[in-house]
Amino acid sequence: MKKWFKNILYLFIVLLILVLYFPLVNLLTPKPNYDPTMYNLLLAERDSLKTRLESLTNLNYDAYNYTYGKVILRELYNFTEEILIKTSKEVQEGDIVVNKEGVIGIISHYNYHLATVLLLTNKNTALSIKINGLYGKLKFKNNLIIEDIPKDKINIGDPIYTSGLTKYPEGLLIGKVSKIAKYIEVSTQALTNIQEVIILEGEK
DSSP: OOOOHHHHHHHHHHHHHHHHHHHHHHHSSSSOOOOOOHHHHHHHHHHHHHHHHHSSSSGGGGGEEEEEEEEEEEOOTTTTTEEEEESSOOOTTTTTEEEEEEEEEEEEEEEEEEEEEEEETSSOOOEEEEEEEEEEEEEEEEEEESSSOOOOGOOOEEEEEOOOSSSSSSOOEEEEEEEESSSSEEEEEETTSSEEEEEEEEOO
């Protein structure tokens, strides 16, 4: 067989493979199962959650970039430490996470629409907070506690908010002062039943 004929034959085979490859791959690739009803339900849940949050704080969530997420795993042995959520789009480590009752934690890891959230009751979580115009720090030491605020300046039942002194918005509800003893202790409803969440990514 002559060399030029071999070259033409090889070229023809390559072109045939290219012509057949992409339609075949497209045919065999599973198509996303788009469910308009489920999509609209998720939008309704997100809007309901945003409305509830805006009623708890004076924050206008439309001024912020935010992502909707749903909890998919809360392990029994890490129940107070972290949760796994599925997000509607990409988020960043360090983003703050809230639900309809207030702040629940901070994104610690993200990988393709799955994010790990360190809860407020994780010993590695700390937040700058404000009570009655006084600034302090929220930490977890067997209980949620407040540091760096004089005990005689606050009362049981006082609401606790994010301070706005860090990258997180001011005025996100964290909880209330529940006890004043050795430490200022904090109670929060946000961690009791976590299902849908919003991840705040920063101002637009």
